Amino acid sequence: MPKLVYGKQAVQSRDVEKTSGLVLALVAAFVLFLAWTPFHVGLFNGQLVEFEKPIYMSALLSGLLLLICAGIYYKKFKLDEQRDLVSVAAILLPLTYALSLFVAVSHYMAMNMLFIQSTYVAVFIIAFYLLKQKKLNLVIQISVLTIAYLVVGFGLLNWLGSWKFAGSLVGWFSAVVQNGKYTDAVMTDSNGLRLTSVFQYANTYAAFLMAFLFASLFALVRSRKWYGTLMHGFMLVPFIVSLLLTLSRGGLVLLPVVFILLLLFLKPAQQILWIVQLGIAGIASVVITSPVTTLGIELNTAFSSSAAIKGWGYLLGASAVVAVLGWLVQRFAAPWLQKKLGGAESRKWTGLWIPLGSVVLVGMLAFLLIGTSARNILPANIGTRLENINFKQHSVLERLTFYKDALKVVKDYPILGAGGGGWSSLYEHYQNNPYTSRQVHNFFLQYLIEVGILGFIVFMSFILYIFYKYIRGYMKRDKDDFTNGFFYLIITMSILIHSLLDFNMSYAFMGIMVFLGLAGMSVVMESKPLQLRWNTTWLRLSYFAVLGIGTVFLLYLSLGYISSSNDAYTAKKLVNVSQSYEEIKVPLVKALKERPNHPESAMYLSLLDQKVFNQTQDEQYLNESYIVLTRALEDEPYNKILLSQLVSYYDLKGESDEAYQVYLENADKFIWDIKWYDALISRASSFGQKAYTQKDEAKKQEYFTVVLESYKHVTEGIEYLLTLPPEQLQGREFFITPAIALNAGKIQLLSGQEEASLETLKLGFINGYEDFINSEKPWGMDWYSGVISRSYDLGYQALERAQQAYRLGQTALGDQEDTNKQRYLNTGLDAYNHVNSDLAYLKTLTAKELQGRSLTVAPNVILYAGKIQYISGQLQEATDTLKLGLSEDYTDATNREIARWYLAALKKKQSVQDQVVYDRLIAADPAEAAQIDEIANLQL
Incomplete structure (x- = not known):
């Protein structure tokens, strides 16, 4: 039988090695890199230039560190045992992303993910070699815990109103700090204020807190020094309070799950100590959470030094009490427990009883906090979140929908995947309802989408092999708390389990922590000597050649991408300030x-x-x-x-026909985007009416079919949304807009479906158009005139509301009013197009067929159409339209208003003044000059 080489023996054999100054420098640089990432490398959302540069910088820095590491450990690199193959297999992970580039639906995002995966693997390989030395292993563990404590402290600084101080600490190197404040360190959503710290997303911060709460608890129980016990015990309360302040239901649900799983790795005495220490910290945290929550809400509205001092008093006081109690437990209770339970620990299955009992205890606590009034001891916002934990809750239903839709993508991109960022690009094509989510909210499904079955098998084989071999080795050997890798298991398992429900791994720092953890587990996993002759010179050289060439190539790319990103960001800033x-x-x-x-x-x-x-x-x-x-x-x-x-x-x-083709050919990519279908129906309707006028039957039928089928798509979608569970949110709005009703109704009318056209109007003529539904003469000139003038009035009102909202900093409301404004204006423009189409059709009729109907457009129709074009930013169209309505009679109020807007449009677009019209208007009323200027200065 081959002899097993366990982690403890492997690590201890290397302890005698002298740590060179170059290795120490590498460790220092590696720790600084780890400390830099949480404050700089945020969420990769694949779209904004602000998120790019940190990704490329992290790839550059980690690549440089990897080259240094390869140079230091080149002579020591061997392929003697199974763990050595893990460091070789790691390079397959970015290779699967490189392979997916050939089929990527977004080359830009796929390249970004390749950089991120390369960073992860660089971290893994560097850590794999450094963590083999016990002293370096301990240094890195302490450093990672210190970074976690700083992140928690940073978050609490922001919660308790000291955001200026917090921003000043990291503003010199973090682009996320704007106007002295770290953006969204405390975010606001429908649940109120939520603590996010450096992550800007509460649920991922909850995953981080869960992982390092248990890591801190582990460090507390293993510590043999009084100051270590006090320090780690002191941090338990900030971790738990911060977790509660995230209002993350996923974090609260998965916390006991991960805790019980971790207990299974411990001996009974350690299990009891974990439960006692966490129980003490939990009780203290619950006691102070309500006042800390209230004070935080107040301080994020208006800062008060007395309130801030009071908040810190609660936190520091409770933390100090828990630290002292934790030290007492470790000083007196721990030795007694070890003595009492030492014999029982050698018996089979004894380690299962306490975790099983914990399941019962957790169930009881869950019932009390969710099903009874006991939750009232918590702040109202936290109590409400607990009360809403159930399988019919909207976030659960929405996640299940994401997962079903994700499998649709996998079905169409099975082998190599859709490339990095594949879900972000494709989800609108596959989505079940009009939600907005650039993340699947499940790391493993998102990974499967990006690299396909082939890449997913490689990744899962990699991590499952490490977990399997680590657990086998852990269960068979004596447990040295410093070298058994349990610290790394805690971090890796906590983040990955939480990533079943969220997109934590889309944060580069979280991914780095996972791969650091995998490296720590690999170092001490069960490892048999290799039976085949792997340790040959050509294999070693091949490995280093692939690693070196790949790293150098990515370094070259990252330098170019950093330069490009700098230029893109410079231009983006100039757009707002330069002309x-x-x-x-x-x-x-x-x-x-x-x-x-x-x-x-x-x-x-x-x-x-x-x-x-x-x-x-x-x-x-x-x-x-x-x-x-x-x-x-x-x-x-x-x-x-x-x-x-x-x-x-x-x-x-x-080339309006080409523009129409863009909408038509890409409609299937955005099946729930009502703006897209609004525009498609509008353009098809315009072409269809033109073909109708020209008596081109083939073209008419083609365009009419597009309108009617697109309208059917919308109505069927609306009917389907009514079948969603009442607890599930629909997502983006999806309804029959006034413009859709106007255009589809007109095509139905021209197709001989008069009753259907009236029903369509009833469905879409809402929010200001209701009085046009039951008109005695719909589709007539007077009717269109009313629709166009109403559209202008509603659009202008929405414009004013949007500007007011933006002035007050209400961006979401401003964006919605901007959307409303454009919808109203589009309805008016489409109505004007109908008028012109009808007029063109009438001109094809004989005098007898006309039956006295007018062949001219009423001046007030031209006036309001021109005004709509003006505030829509279509200045050339506005001048052309308004000029058509001018007459010689400047005593007429409507004509003067047409002239006023016509001259303002010329001035707005900096065209030559129409002096004749200007002179006549001013002669009629000198006050018109000021009114022209007022219109020209409108903020559109």
Whole structure:
């Protein structure tokens, strides 16, 4: 039988090695890197340039550290035993992401994920070699705990109103600090204030707190020094209070699950000590949570030094009491327990009784806190969150929906996956209802989507092998608390279990902690000598060649990406402050030279070119916009912003049929986006009415079919949403907008479905249009006139509400009012298009068929249509429309208003003044000059 080499023996054999200065420098740099990441490398959401640079910096720094590590340990590298193969197998993980690049639906996000995975593997390999030395292992454990304590302290500083001080501590190196404040360290949602610390997301912070609460508890129980016991005991209350302040239901549910699983690894005496220490800290935390919650809410509204001192008094006082009690338990109770239970620990299955009893205890506590009034001892917001823990709760139902939709993606991208960020790109195509979630809320499913079955098998084999071999070794040997790797098991298992319900691993720091933990477990796992001859020179050289070449190549890429990201971010800031085309363009061109598929840079440059074309009518700017967009869309075909920009290009080019095709061909990608279907139906309706006028039966039928089928898609979607469980949130709004009702109803009318057209109007003419539903003469000129003027009034009111909301800092409300404004204005514009289509059709009729109907558009229709175009930003269209309505009679109030808006539109777009109209208007009323200026200065 081959001899087993256990972790303790392996580590101790290396303890005699002298630690060189170069190794110590590597350890110091590695610890600094770990400390840098939580404050700098946040959530990878795949979209914003602000999130990019930290990813590339982490890849660069970890790659450099890996090269140094490889140089130091090159001669010591061997392939003698199973654990040595783990460090080799690790490089397969980024290779699976590199392989998925060939089929990635978003090359940009797939590359970012490749950088992140490379960082994880670099951390794993570096830690794998460093942690083999007991002293270095202990240094890294202490360092990681210290980082965790700093993160918790940072969060509490923000909760208790000291956000300026907290921001000043990290603002010099963190881009997340804006105006002296760490963004969303305390976030607000429908549940109220929630503590997030550096993560800016409460649920992931809860996962972090859970992992390091148990790590701190482990450090407390194992400590043999009084100061270590006091320090780790002191931190238990801040961890628990912070966890409660996150209001994370997932954290509260999974905390006892992970705790009981960890108890299974411990001897009975240790199990009791864990329960006692956690119980003491838990009771103290519950006692102070209510006042700390109240004070935090007050301090985040208005700072008060007395309230802050009071809050810190509660926290520090309770922490000190728990620390002293914890020391007393370890000083007196621990030896007694060890003596009493020492004999029982050798018996089989004795370690199961206390965890089984804990299950009962947890069940009782859950019943008291969820099912009875005992939850009233907690703050109201926490009590409400506990009360809502059930399988019919909306977040549970929504997660189940995400998981079902994720499996649809896997079915279509089974082998190599959809590439990094695949879910973020594809979810709107597969979603069951119109939710917004760029994360699956399950790390393993998201990983499966990104790298497919092949990559998922590689990853799961990697981590399951480490867990299996670690647990086998752990259960067979004497447990040395410093070298048995249990500290790393706690961190890894806690985060991964919580990641079954959330996207913790989308935070680079959390991923780094997991791979650091896997390395710590690998060092001490059960490891048999290899039977085959792996330790050959060519295999060793091959491994280092792959590792070195791959790392150097990624370093080269990361340097280029950092430069590109800097340029993109510079341009993004300039967009808000500069009016110079060349100044903004220069960094954008540089950014796109390195990454022509970079979505934000492509969007900003194409938008910039289109604006300049609007001013100069120079085709070269429009051509550049097209080149930039089409190149980016080659690698980002699901990017809605870029597709919308392409529509704008075609509209400016006068190729409205091509713009329509963009909407039609991509409708299936955004099946629950009502804005997309609103635009598709509007454009198809316009083309359909034109074909109807021209008596082109084939084209008419083609466009009419698109309108009616798209409308059916919307109505069926609305009916389906009614079948969702009442507890499940629908997500984004999905309804028959006034414009959809107007356009679909008109096509139904022209198709001979008069009753259906009236029913459609009833469904969509809401929120200000209700009085048009039962009109005696719908679809007539007077009816359209009323719809157009109402659309202007409603749109202008929404514009004012949006501006007011933005002034008050109510961004969400402002965005919604902006959406409402655009919907109202689109309805008016579509109604005006109907008027022109009807007029064109009437001109094809004979005098007898006309029966005295007018062939001109009423001035008030032109007036309101022009005003709608004006506040929609369509200045050229506005001047053209308003000019059509001008007459020679400046004694007429309507004509004067048309002239007023016409001249204001010319001034707004900086065109040459129409002096004739201006002179006549001023002659009629000199006060008109001031009114023209007032309109021209409107903030649109």
